[in-house]
Amino acid sequence: MALQARSFANVLVIGVAGRLDQDNCEAFRADLMAHVERSAHDGGAVVLDLSGLEYVSSAGLRCFMLASRQAKAQHGRISVAALQPMVAEIFEISHFNMVFQVFQTVREALAAASNEAVAAFDQA
């Protein structure tokens, strides 16, 4: 699962697509953690754009949890945006919507992160 990363000011938007389950979660976790380590620190933020994510299992959700923990440890932030209906429901069912800030769109997530980030997004 290749991650697509784009920067908007101090926020990194990472696109996640396809299915995330036990078959590919370890490679995904390593890639995601590297991005989080570099970007979600000292006020910086990561937004996970899940518009292309079709399914996530418990093993995949664990990767999100580890990323959240890492971001918090570095005084950074992480949120999720643009969830497909099924993934949004899985977030609710598993109570991950209580762990993550969930936004309808990437733009809303950027606006919540910083004025500079949403301005950069609007200009792109």
Next chain:
Amino acid sequence: MTMRIRFWGTRGSIPVALTSFDIRDKLARALVEASGRSFDSFEEAHAFASTELDFSITHTFGGHTPCVELDLGGEEYFVCDMGSGARPFGVHVLARQARRPATVNVFMSHVHWDHIMGFPFFGPAYVPGTKIRIHSCHDVCEQAFRLQQAAPCFPVEFNQLAASIEFVKLEPDQPREIAGLTVTPHLQLHSGDSYGFRFEHGGKRVIYSTDSEHKLENRAEAENFAAFFRDADVVIFDAMYALAEAISVKADWGHSSNIVGVELCQMANARHLVLFHHEPANDDATLHGLLKEARRFEELTRSGEPLKVSAAYDGMEIEP
């Protein structure tokens, strides 16, 4: 012969009970639901409560700690764990035996307090002629049973019990036939180790898997448990937490979630998942919510035959 499973205790960690405020709130919610309705008899009101009200209003999941009976329809009794549910189970045994001594086969997942605390109140242990065989993979099983009845913790020493009590060591992953029931223990991740049991009788397969944490990053572990649960008619599963809780603040506490229960049962092609070992802090509405969420997750992720999902409650009976 039909097998029946009776849940005498379904709560984890410590017994809980409804408070008078809980009962008042349930009554108030029922009255609101019945607004504008009139009932001419108790039967009409009963039918309304039974068919139209939410389970969390009309029932309670109950508060006894683990004790689950497998009734094979024969003379001998089979029961998993001796939590506080062992007290009502003992009342049931005494009533059914009508002064005849019983033979009771106990299978211990592990010896944490919530799984042994009912034994000092297990009536048949005080009846001469009763035979109790306590099966376990733990070397410390007998020591734990004796310790909890030692002074100054309890007034009756273990040695004073009238029943003949035997401790039988089981070996992990080694099937053993006990009075017509085949049982296979399996090691689980829990502080001090716990063991799940796979029971087979008359073509039916029942799994009792409580106090068991599953590490989601480990595919081999998931496949190992899917093999243990393979084609089970019923899987009684430790679903103490929601997934987010189980893998964050309560990671390494030795318990699992409703979501992982659904995933493992789907991998194993099991037929019926029973959520078990409920968190004592969860009220009936919360537990019912976790059940509904597990059912919805099963619908969303179903690829083959439907998996039935239930939440165990004290007094529930099912046939595999």
